[in-house]
Every structure is written in C-alpha cells, then in structure tokens.
Amino acid sequence: MDFNLILPMLLIVCIVYTIKVIVDATTRRRIIEARGSEELVRSLLDGDASKRRLASLHWGCVLMLLALALGLIDLLGITEVTPGAIGLLLGATGAGNLAYYVLQRRIR
Known part of the structure; x- marks a missing residue:
C-alpha cells in the first residue's frame, strides 16, 4: 500500500x-x-437530528450489503480482481442505496 x-x-x-x-x-x-423564532431554531435542530439518523441508516444498508458481497466473493473463491468481482461489489453498493431509499420512504 x-x-x-x-x-x-x-x-x-x-x-x-x-x-x-x-x-x-x-x-x-x-x-x-x-x-x-424559537420554531425556526427548533426545526433546525430537529432536522439535524433526523439527518444523522438517516445517514446512519444509509451507511448501515450500504455496508451490510457490501459485507455480504465480500463474503460471497470469499465463498466463491475469487482471489483476483475480475470484472465479475467488481460488478458484484458495485451491485451490492447499488442494492444498499436502493434498500436505504425504500426504508427511508417507509419511515417518512
């Protein structure tokens, strides 16, 4: 490195x-x-708290699916960087973002 x-x-x-x-x-x-106004300050602070919670959900979804993809790569015995391995990682990242989108829409 x-x-x-x-x-x-x-x-x-x-x-x-x-x-x-x-x-x-x-x-x-x-x-x-x-x-x-007190309402403006309160909405600003509430918005920050909501953003932090949703950011945690977002990264949790993405990292969990990336971990699953890396586990699958290990199970398949892929030891070199191949287009299939890269595609699997990119697909897991996309699936994590889509999972976040679906969960975020259900929460609101």
Whole structure:
C-alpha cells in the first residue's frame, strides 16, 4: 500500500470536512444570534437530528450489503480482481442505496 498517495488524499478530505463543519456551525450560530423564532431554531435542530439518523441508516444498508458481497466473493473463491468481482461489489453498493431509499420512504 502506497502511503505517499493515501496520506495527502486523507489530509485533503479532513480539511474539507473541517471547513464544512465550521461553516455549518457558524450558520447555525448566526441564526440563533439573529433572534430567529424559537420554531425556526427548533426545526433546525430537529432536522439535524433526523439527518444523522438517516445517514446512519444509509451507511448501515450500504455496508451490510457490501459485507455480504465480500463474503460471497470469499465463498466463491475469487482471489483476483475480475470484472465479475467488481460488478458484484458495485451491485451490492447499488442494492444498499436502493434498500436505504425504500426504508427511508417507509419511515417518512
């Protein structure tokens, strides 16, 4: 594994995520400081909580189906990267996203 390639990419991702978190927090603080209505502040906080729950559901669905696909690859004895193995992983990712969509529609 080439850490000379992975570490700069990871650093960029961390910087971008940090900037996003700071901008979101600043926006929320300005809304609260501007004496926004209590209903607006409450809906903002409730929306954040709902997004966190749905994000957990989304990643749970995707990662569970990817784990099943990797288990299937191991059971089939595939030891090399082949188009079939890549297709199985991509299909599992798509199925996980579709499962999330269906579950999210049933929740709301």
